[in-house]
Amino acid sequence: MPFEGHTKPGFEYQTLLIEPPIFLARLEADLLARQAKFVDKKFASKSDVLGSLTQNIIVNCTGFGAMKLWSDPKVVPIKGQLAMLPAQPNLQYLYGQDGYMFPRADHVVIGGTFEVGVSSETPNKSVCKSLVSHIASLFGQAVAKPLPDIHIHHPDHAPIVNPAIPSV
Ligand SMILES: Cc1cc2nc3c(=O)[nH]c(=O)nc-3n(C[C@H](O)[C@H](O)[C@H](O)COP(=O)(O)OP(=O)(O)OC[C@H]3O[C@@H](n4cnc5c(N)ncnc54)[C@H](O)[C@@H]3O)c2cc1C
Structure with a gap:
């Protein structure tokens, strides 16, 4: 697409932009280099989370999945x-x-x-x-x-x- 010919006024400013495919691949590579362990697992319920994990600290990053996992109607x-x-x-x-x-x-x-x-x-x-x-x-x-x-x-x-x- 040609990007000339815009007719409305606006602002132009310089900023940084993180590109997920670059950032996430680098994050994964850095973690692997530090021997971080990745485990794929689908949790069925809150009791599955609490019953199957032995870690003392659990960070819930399940996004929209948290609605079902935590029965949270606010999601x-x-x-x-x-x-x-x-x-x-x-x-x-x-x-x-x-x-x-x-x-x-x-x-x-x-x-x-x-x-x-x-x-x-x-x-x-x-x-x-x-x-x-x-x-x-x-x-x-x-x-x-x-x-x-x-x-x-x-x-x-x-x-x-x-x-x-x-x-x-
Ligand atoms: C169209 C669109 C455009 C966007 N554009 C941008 C943008 O340009 N810049 C930006 O910064 N953000 C953008 N966002 C927002 C960005 O995608 C989210 O903020 C980000 O993905 C949230 O990351 P997260 O890791 O918290 O959750 P998610 O990316 O939602 O990851 C949650 C993970 O949990 C897993 N999961 C869920 N339930 C379970 C379960 N029961 N068991 C195991 N795993 C489970 C899912 O499979 C998923 O991998 C955009 C979003 C949309 C929809």
Whole structure:
């Protein structure tokens, strides 16, 4: 995609960006180099966790899985979808606040959607294509369309995504 021709004003600033595929691979390699032990295990319940682990300290990092494991109704799923395009080295910045797009070594990542209460992990191709079209429209490369209400920057989501933003 050509990244020229954006028509709206904004800010450009320099920042650091952690790329998960690089960071996580390095973290794993560093831990292995220090003889950390990785064990794959699926926990069925809280009693399974407490009964099968012998360690004195357990850090719960199960994300959405904690809802079931800890019977915690306060955990809610929020489905988010991304479009992963081929990497484009000419994209040298992160674009945000009206859809988002950022460069990685392996992909250009375009986001995103925000569906509260949806736990399905199945991606929807047409939704992902519409994320790309929206960003393309901001660069004059596609016809501008109203944002669907599952788009992360639809006004309905503003107070949830950033509580500091008053309702729009
Ligand atoms: C579309 C989208 C885009 C995002 N973009 C960004 C971004 O650009 N930058 C950013 O910083 N964050 C981003 N995030 C958020 C980021 O992905 C999460 O904050 C991060 O993955 C949380 O990591 P975690 O290790 O806490 O949990 P998770 O990554 O959810 O890992 C939880 C792990 O626990 C395991 N687990 C669950 N239940 C069990 C069980 N019963 N037994 C054993 N294992 C279990 C799961 O399999 C999983 O491996 C994004 C999220 C989404 C959905």
